[in-house]
Amino acid sequence: MVKIGILTIGNELTTGRIQDANSALIARAMQEQGWAVAAMLSVGDDDGDIHNALDFLLGRTEAVIATGGLGPTADDITTAAIAKAFGLSLRMDDSVLAHVRDLFAKRRLLWTDNNAKQALFPEGAEIIANPTGTAAGFAVRREGKIVAVIPGVPAEARRMLPEGVIPLFRKEFPETALHIETSTFKLFGLPEAAVDAAMADAGLASLGIGVGFYPNFPENHLVLTARTATPEEASEKLLAAGARVEERLGKHIFAHGQETLEAIVARMLSEKRLSIAVAESCTGGLITDRLTDIPGSSAFLERGVVTYSNEAKIALLGVPEAVIATHGAVSAETARLMAEGVRRLAGTGLGLAVTGIAGPSGGTEAKPVGTVYVALADGEKTLCRHYALRWDRRRNKIAAAQTALLMLLRYLAGDVGDDG
Amino acid sequence: MVKIGILTIGNELTTGRIQDANSALIARAMQEQGWAVAAMLSVGDDDGDIHNALDFLLGRTEAVIATGGLGPTADDITTAAIAKAFGLSLRMDDSVLAHVRDLFAKRRLLWTDNNAKQALFPEGAEIIANPTGTAAGFAVRREGKIVAVIPGVPAEARRMLPEGVIPLFRKEFPETALHIETSTFKLFGLPEAAVDAAMADAGLASLGIGVGFYPNFPENHLVLTARTATPEEASEKLLAAGARVEERLGKHIFAHGQETLEAIVARMLSEKRLSIAVAESCTGGLITDRLTDIPGSSAFLERGVVTYSNEAKIALLGVPEAVIATHGAVSAETARLMAEGVRRLAGTGLGLAVTGIAGPSGGTEAKPVGTVYVALADGEKTLCRHYALRWDRRRNKIAAAQTALLMLLRYLAGDVGDDG
Numbered sequence: 001m002v003k004i005g006i007l008t009i010g011n012e013l014t015t016g017r018i019q020d021a022n023s024a025l026i027a028r029a030m031q032e033q034g035w036a037v038a039a040m041l042s043v044g045d046d047d048g049d050i051h052n053a054l055d056f057l058l059g060r061t062e063a064v065i066a067t068g069g070l071g072p073t074a075d076d077i078t079t080a081a082i083a084k085a086f087g088l089s090l091r092m093d094d095s096v097l098a099h100v101r102d103l104f105a106k107r108r109l110l111w112t113d114n115n116a117k118q119a120l121f122p123e124g125a126e127i128i129a130n131p132t133g134t135a136a137g138f139a140v141r142r143e144g145k146i147v148a149v150i151p152g153v154p155a156e157a158r159r160m161l162p163e164g165v166i167p168l169f170r171k172e173f174p175e176t177a178l179h180i181e182t183s184t185f186k187l188f189g190l191p192e193a194a195v196d197a198a199m200a201d202a203g204l205a206s207l208g209i210g211v212g213f214y215p216n217f218p219e220n221h222l223v224l225t226a227r228t229a230t231p232e233e234a235s236e237k238l239l240a241a242g243a244r245v246e247e248r249l250g251k252h253i254f255a256h257g258q259e260t261l262e263a264i265v266a267r268m269l270s271e272k273r274l275s276i277a278v279a280e281s282c283t284g285g286l287i288t289d290r291l292t293d294i295p296g297s298s299a300f301l302e303r304g305v306v307t308y309s310n311e312a313k314i315a316l317l318g319v320p321e322a323v324i325a326t327h328g329a330v331s332a333e334t335a336r337l338m339a340e341g342v343r344r345l346a347g348t349g350l351g352l353a354v355t356g357i358a359g360p361s362g363g364t365e366a367k368p369v370g371t372v373y374v375a376l377a378d379g380e381k382t383l384c385r386h387y388a389l390r391w392d393r394r395r396n397k398i399a400a401a402q403t404a405l406l407m408l409l410r411y412l413a414g415d416v417g418d419d420g
Numbered sequence: 421m422v423k424i425g426i427l428t429i430g431n432e433l434t435t436g437r438i439q440d441a442n443s444a445l446i447a448r449a450m451q452e453q454g455w456a457v458a459a460m461l462s463v464g465d466d467d468g469d470i471h472n473a474l475d476f477l478l479g480r481t482e483a484v485i486a487t488g489g490l491g492p493t494a495d496d497i498t499t500a501a502i503a504k505a506f507g508l509s510l511r512m513d514d515s516v517l518a519h520v521r522d523l524f525a526k527r528r529l530l531w532t533d534n535n536a537k538q539a540l541f542p543e544g545a546e547i548i549a550n551p552t553g554t555a556a557g558f559a560v561r562r563e564g565k566i567v568a569v570i571p572g573v574p575a576e577a578r579r580m581l582p583e584g585v586i587p588l589f590r591k592e593f594p595e596t597a598l599h600i601e602t603s604t605f606k607l608f609g610l611p612e613a614a615v616d617a618a619m620a621d622a623g624l625a626s627l628g629i630g631v632g633f634y635p636n637f638p639e640n641h642l643v644l645t646a647r648t649a650t651p652e653e654a655s656e657k658l659l660a661a662g663a664r665v666e667e668r669l670g671k672h673i674f675a676h677g678q679e680t681l682e683a684i685v686a687r688m689l690s691e692k693r694l695s696i697a698v699a700e701s702c703t704g705g706l707i708t709d710r711l712t713d714i715p716g717s718s719a720f721l722e723r724g725v726v727t728y729s730n731e732a733k734i735a736l737l738g739v740p741e742a743v744i745a746t747h748g749a750v751s752a753e754t755a756r757l758m759a760e761g762v763r764r765l766a767g768t769g770l771g772l773a774v775t776g777i778a779g780p781s782g783g784t785e786a787k788p789v790g791t792v793y794v795a796l797a798d799g800e801k802t803l804c805r806h807y808a809l810r811w812d813r814r815r816n817k818i819a820a821a822q823t824a825l826l827m828l829l830r831y832l833a834g835d836v837g838d839d840g
Contacts, residue, residue: 011632012632012634013443013444013447013460014447014456014457014458014459014460015447015448015451015457015632015645016443016444016445016446016447016448016449016450016451016457017448017632017634017643018444018634019439019440019441019443019444020439020440020443020444020460021439023433023436023439023440023462024433024436024438024439024440025436026436027433027434027435027436028435028436028437029436030436031435031436036434037434037435037436037464038434038463038464038469039434039461039462039463039469039473040433040434040440040461040462040463041459041460041461041462042443042459042460042461043458043459043460044457044458049458049459052459052480053459056476060472071612071613071633072612072613072616073612073613073615073616073633074616074620075631075632075633106810107810107811108808108810109611109614110610110611110614112613112614112616112617113617114613114616114617114620115613153635212435212436212437213437214437278726280705282712283709283712284705284708284709284711284712284713284717284724285700285704285705285706285707285708285709285712285724285726286705286709287705288704288705288726288728289703289704289705289706289709289817291704292702292703292704292705292726292728292778292817293704293813293814293817295779295780295781295813296781297704297728298728298729301726301728302728302729302731302732303725303726303727303728303729303732303736304704304705304724304725304726304728305723305724305725305726305736306698306705306708306712306721306723306724306725306726307723308708308712308717308718308721308722308723308724309718309722309723311722311767312722312723312766315765316723316725316736345735346732347731358712359715360715361715361716393713393715394713397709397712397713
């Protein structure tokens, strides 16, 4: 089995200022390719430390992926340190320099000469393009081993890994060029240990299927991986394994593959030519923020209102003052009237509303922090559900927005539920 | 300076199933003690890999903190691997065994004999108590160096580190009681390289001050670190260095320390007893989402509206249809009327509005994607600024929300600007 080393570089890591997200990202990608990660090492922006780290990793692996320290500033020394460790000089790459200058011009950023540093590479290095940022990556070889270096910015690393590094490594290690296919199930409402327990007797290992669990608050992602000789074989195995997942966890699965909850909802609203208006209280705009992340959301989202005050609930949603006085701003009655009111006033097909107590204060014995009501009105009926969330303020907001979007999804899928 | 190595052990790390949180936690604690983390290494549950990792770290450091692999199951081999690497045999500790049995009885868990494994330690090891779990830690010494081992469960590590490991290390390295202090400056509107270039001649190194740049879209954070014998000396040095930062970058600094933009704005609104209402278009609710992350935001935030349609701008904000028809929904005129309208209808002291084109489509030659107008009305005057952002949809939303909150901050600080 091909062994890989991961090296993440930066004082922000060794001082604990930033938690390394790239190592896990890379480890997971290597695992999917059928390559084993032998060690993951983090060192600061120090020439000698980088050299020692490379020696340690190259002594135990066939290839190393390094991230970080490729920026323009004085503390970014990765390229120079690796060139020195390999006994290579640095040379300017004119096309990368042009790309960096071009990005600066496009973004109307002030050019400073230290940016040219990002076009310096060890002689003989292969450039790994950075489609979204200024710091390109590169790969150098020594004694049949390969070191690939990409930026530490997670968004850039996430893209350069599959587009640049993995294709390079697959050419390098052709004997491992199996067909690899993954299948992702996105779940909500079950803790990781419960997902694990539910899958314990599914026998996926005997099917030759690898299973990974990835918590991604408030979601849990379950990823099946098939490594086979042909694409057909992989699809067949994933189909069989996927059926066992659906059997055990079906009602908690809301999405497959890379699609986000908001993207599915947006697609279904567009398909059904339905418009929507949203009334938020404790989620503070997070629902419309997620919906408007979808390009073209103006086609279905008419308006959102964040009615933090009772006056706003009365003025913008027509919730009678008496209902708030009798049942409280956080109640099923208010949630229903918010959904109906925003729908009526916006003239949309649907009205979605959330009211709740995000915390840390504001809770009572009858309605503790985390109490949330979600309501959905379509002009004929109004659904309402109650939730008791148990997180901190930010995560209560995130989980409440998730439950609201899920209620909308279930409604659009014809799978309605009501307990309010 | 005392150098520390961190070793995290577990297949869940090298396969990317779990993101290592312990390394950053430990690194931060070491940093606070004035000890430098030379390297952080993760390996799987493998005897040889653990041995190699220990050798690498002990060759470069005075002490190693290892976590993970102390549980009862067959794949937990850390204790045996470290004993083997140090040439020590294992012995049962009766008091730990009694503690583990006691925990099982208290929690009414079924006792299985593999749990006794957690009371096995290398001969001569010092036990590090685990007040909350079954797996105790331990420390062993070799040639003046020390290796401390604690469980990988973050909640247990978080407690055993300050209660067990650090007191042990402080006895070991009494001479290192340095004082360490940091000072953080949060910047917006300057690329990382420009920050670096501006600071190039500040001579902070000659003051004995360390400088780090940490991009955190859309912000850049600059962190100064002083390591001195006394707190007074650290404060004095940071004061001098901070003055040089302010001199060079002052107008781009919007916050100091850990405070967030929304927290500062919330504090200033509360201090001035000012209420606010927000009208958002392209930011889709992100401004109110950030404001409502602050506990108690209902005291100053009366409402938010996400007026995605022209109809909503007319109905909820009173923007005249003719203005939208003449100048467009994305214009300084519309932004001003949105801010004035939301303020008037909400009856608040301030009205904040954003309209723009987040992309990827919807741009024109005159108003390309990224065109954003931010307006702030206080009843006497209405400020308006135009921005040309150059990111993707999500980042345009984030940057637009940031510019709006910054405009509000500058207004509240009495530092007003208007170009619309």
